[in-house]
Amino acid sequence: MTQSNPAGYDLIVIGAGPVGLATAWHAARRGHPVLVLEQFDPLTERGSSGGAERQWRLQYAQEDLTRLAVAARPLWRELEAAGERRLIHETGSLWFGDTQQATNEGQIAGAAAVLDRVGVRYEWLTAKEIEHRFPFTGLPAAYEGFYQPDGGMIDVRATRWVLFEQAQRAGAVINAPSRVHEVLPDDAGVTVRTADASYRAEKVVIAAGGFADPLLERLGITLDVELLEMTTCSFRLRDPGADLPTWFAFERATDEDTNLFYGFGRNPWSAEDLVRAGPDFEDRTLTSLHEPGHGPDQRHLRRIAGWVTEHLPLLEPTPVRPATCRIALPRDPARQFYLGPAGDRIVVQSAGWGFKYVPLFGRACAELALDSTTSFDLGRMALTGTPTTKAEG
Template sequence: MLDAEFFDLTVVGGGPVGLAAAGAAAARGLSVLVVERFDFHGGHGSSGGAERQWRLQYAETDLSALTLHARTAWRDLAARTRRRVVHETGSLWFGDTTQSSSEGQIEAAVAVLDELEIAYQRVDNDELRTRYGFHDLPADYHGIHQPQGGVLDVAAARWALLDSAAGLGCALHSGETVLDIAPDGNGVTVHTDRGRYRCGHVVVTAGAWTPAVLDRIGVSVDLTLYELTQAHFRLRTDRDYPTWFAFQNATDTDSNLFYGFGRTPWADDDLVQVSPLFEADPIADPAAARRAPREHDLRRVTEWVRDHMPDLEPQPLHAGTCVAALPTDHGRQFYLGSAAGLVPDGERVVVCAGGWGFKFVPVFGEACVQLALDGRTRYGLERSGLTATSVTGATA
């Protein structure tokens, strides 16, 4: 490719956020290229698996408010593509209501729900057993149920976002690896294993591969990669569950945190996911993922199901893993911002990476485009931006 093809915006990484950004840019009349090293359906990174939890409750007001924007955005996407993504089956948080985790804290979330006037119900220990099917919990465990929470259909989301981006005329390149990005005063040059492109701005949404892309311009995003275990158990009664998360004190060996789902609304089976959330044994590179659950994780989640969920068969029917790229600073949910001030011409590079962000996908995509084109976003995400203290990079 002697003459570089030009696009107004290039997106590096064709996962859900990247496709959402592509669609948002194309809707504003921009020419858009999406470069994806794998394919657009495989879920090789953090968007693998069939389902993700959907919830409105957060311990931070701005994030709960952001879910309300996301709820509208998912509905708009469903109306355009006729693919339903969000199923509001309810969200249950229970356990030690003062215990903090990467999900937040129950009492802090209650204060935010009250502030934003979002409905919820308190759940006492007896109701956890009789209404929701969790038995033999410590007597001081209580919780909340938020009825608009539920589950996200990952495959439907990917297809809807892909259909939308393709329908708006985005160039979608799969099986192509970005080797280098080079911003300058007039734009950005993107080098891949197929050739070279020029663009006005680049949005990096490469998930666990984001650090490798940004290293090439001298920016290191502080992410830690974990291979998390997911397990599925067969129901042996007609019981169903909301999505749920159990807040517990850590043990000597792990975080003691578990979460799960009810029956999959779009599948005709009797399997439910129950998984541990153990951030242990970080990996240096997504290519180092073993793609096999840790024996410790499987043993512990099997014990949890045996001890507290009698409506399930006590042994997992199958189990797998997914790679999660999480900010090393647990006080930070994700990175979303430009590299302005960190590297020369960094305002032409926008990054979205890390965290438990699937529920925010359409909002993140739109915010990336707003940052690239307008220099700011209407969603008030300043505290999630790239700063000299959150990343290490060359000085502009």
């Protein structure tokens, strides 16, 4: 076993997903020697960050999460300026359906109340107004919702590439493929072991996404998460000149599934006339993200195709490019994410619909590791205990 860098690093980051790279970028920019260890290749699609786009939104039924999304905005701008690329496209965010329906993604009425309190603009719309303004049809008359114009979509691949480039430019060393088997904290620092090397650092950030469990178990930490394989697909626009905002339909659960659907507009960074849409059904669990996937769920594809046929005539109803993506979600929807210190030398971020917070989570992880404090309110995400602020929806 080699003893790499005997002088040791100030920080070792486990995982070169977007959160790990953002952490490395923030720490290395402050002049700290940083090592990132990634088990696959740094731009792998095998974690939770595959695919082209993610929804960017400010609305949450929990006020602290909306405030964090607002606080993430200037950090995204900073990353865009460093990479000289636009990463967030404000194409608008439309939420509609049963305004009282509480889901893992939030709740319309609660989120609108939070937007009021925080002072974020939005327009409240009836089903008729939604159908008049946007290409939806056949919505139940009782449906209502809101349009938030600052929401939109995140260019995932550009974000990952910019973070990869900027972390290295700031001086972070990225070793891949290099799978970490063990993290051993002691009074003087932390030893991090891979199959063929051993490294020392003052502090460690575990940004291993849904793969975090085996590393954490050895540290005596258990996160109450569910590992899910989600089915996604795209649809062809019938009118290549038309477009729509990102959207989420909050409907009453059926006996079979959550009955939730979401979708995107055209990717502003691509010339394709395809838009992505999918069911938000959390019923395909995995025991480990290393487990081979089951592939796209045919029933889920039929459900989203049925919803599109009924409500989105702008799209050809045949799903194209069916795919899957893996995610770890906290079982407690009030929690939404895990982020916090585990002892004096280790910081953990794992789980949740977290792409929108990538630069903020990266900064928070770097601050917690290097300064032992952060100004961001991450109380609900603490590794132990139950969230202090309950979900309002």
